Amino acid sequence: MASNASLRYRCQLWQTARERQPETHPLTWRLREDNTRIDLDDYLAKDGYAAVRETLGQQSPQDVIETMKTANVRGRGGGGFSAGMKWSLTMQGEGIPRGYLVCNADEMEPGTFKDRLLLEQQPHLLIEGMILGAYANNSAYGYIFLRGEYVEAARSIDKALAEAREAGWLGTDIAGSGFDFDIALHTGAGRYICGEETALISSLEGGRANPRTKPPFPGQSGAWGKPTVVNNVETLCNVPGVMRHGADWYQGLSGERSDDGGTKLYGVSGQVERAGLWELPIGTPGQEILERAGGMRAGKSLKAWLPGGGSTGFLLPEHLELPLDFDTIGKQGSRLGTGLLTVVTEEQSIVSLLRNLESFFARESCGWCTPCRDGLPWTVKILESLERGEGEVGDLELLQELAGDLGPGKTFCAHAPGASMPLSSALKHFRDEFERGVSHPSRAAHEDPIPVGNV
Structure with missing residues (x-):
C-alpha cells in the first residue's frame, strides 16, 4: 500500500482558486489553497446548506428526483447509471418503511483517488448531498461506508458530522422542514468487493461481504430489508449544486x-x-x-x-x-x-502490468462463484509463466477463453467482468508481448527475454 505522503500528493488538485468559480466548478470552488478541511463556518459562508434550506419543505421528494433525472447526473463511481433514475426506483408510499441512504466511500479501485480529496477537504458538501438524497428517497438514516485506510478522511468526516449535528443540519426537523435524518460513519475492513453495492450492504449489516441476488434490488429490499439507495461520494457531492442552480445549469457545464x-x-x-x-x-x-x-x-x-x-x-x-x-x-x-x-x-511490460492487476483482482474476489474464484487465480498463473518466458503453446488462447468466461453475464456480480476487461483489451492490442512469453525449444539463446517493467 502506498504511504500517506504519496497518497496525499496524488490527491493534489492542480487548479488555483482563481480558476475555480462557483458557476463552473461546483465540486471544488470552495477548496482552500492550503488543502485543509473546510469547517462549517467556512462552508456556510460560501452558500453551504443553501440547497437544503431551499429544497426541504418547498419542493416535494418527487420534484428532487425529476430535477436529478433532467440534469442527467450519472453515477461517478464507475457505473454511470442515472442517479435520478435510480432514485425513482426506490420503493416509497403508504405503509413502506423509511429506509437508508448509503454513501459508497470505499474507494479501492486501482489508480483512483478522487473521492479522498472531497472526503478529506470538503465533507460538508457530501453531508448536504446526502440530506437532499435522503429527502428524495424517504431515507430515515444515512451511512458513509468509508475505506478503512482513509484515516485522515475519517477524522474529517467525524468532525463535520459533529458540527452539522450541533448546528441542526442533522437530526430532527432539519431547517424547520419537519424532515428527520442523521448520518453515521462506518469504516470498512478493506475489501475491494465492497464497491459492489449489495456486498457493501452485507458488510454494513455485519455479515460477510458477498454480493446478493438481484432482484430484489436494494431500492426495494436493501439494508436490514428496507429500501436502500447506494451512491458514490462524487455523485452525492453533485446534488447540492443541481438543486441550487437547476438542471439546465448542470447540463450547460459540459x-x-x-x-x-x-x-x-x-x-x-x-x-x-x-x-x-x-x-x-x-x-x-x-x-x-x-x-x-x-x-x-x-x-x-x-x-x-x-x-x-x-x-x-x-x-x-x-x-x-x-x-x-x-x-x-x-x-x-x-x-x-x-x-x-x-x-x-513504452518500456513497461503489459504482461507484467496485467499480472499485477489480475493478482489484485484474484486476491479481492469474495469466492462466491466458480468462474471468479477459480478463473482469476488460473489467469494469474498463466500470466506469471508468460512473464518468466515459460508460457506454453495455447496459453494465449486459454487466456482469451478465460476472459470470455469471466465476462458480463457469466458471474454473480461485476467483479470478474471488471477484471476481464483489461485482460481482453491487452490481448487485443499487445498480443505480440504475450507471444514473446511462450517458450519455444528452437528459440535462439541470444534472444532478449520478455521485459519486466517497473509497474
Missing part, C-alpha cells in the same frame, strides 16, 4: 463536449510530470488532461492508458482525442470508470 451533464473530477497517475486531479467539464478529451499533467516525464513515451481505474480496458495513444464520457469510451470497448487515467510507458 457544453457541447458531451450529452452527459456536469463536471467530472479527472486525474492522472503514472509517469507524468504532475500526477493529480482537475475538475473539468465531462467529455474533456484525454489529451487535454494529459497536457494539464505536464505530459509524459522526460524520456518517457506513451504506449497505452487505462481511462478510469484497473477494471477498465486499455486504450491506445490515438484514443486520447476522444471525449472522456461514459458512452464514447464504452464504444471503444472500455469504460470511463472513475475517470482517472493511468498511463503506461
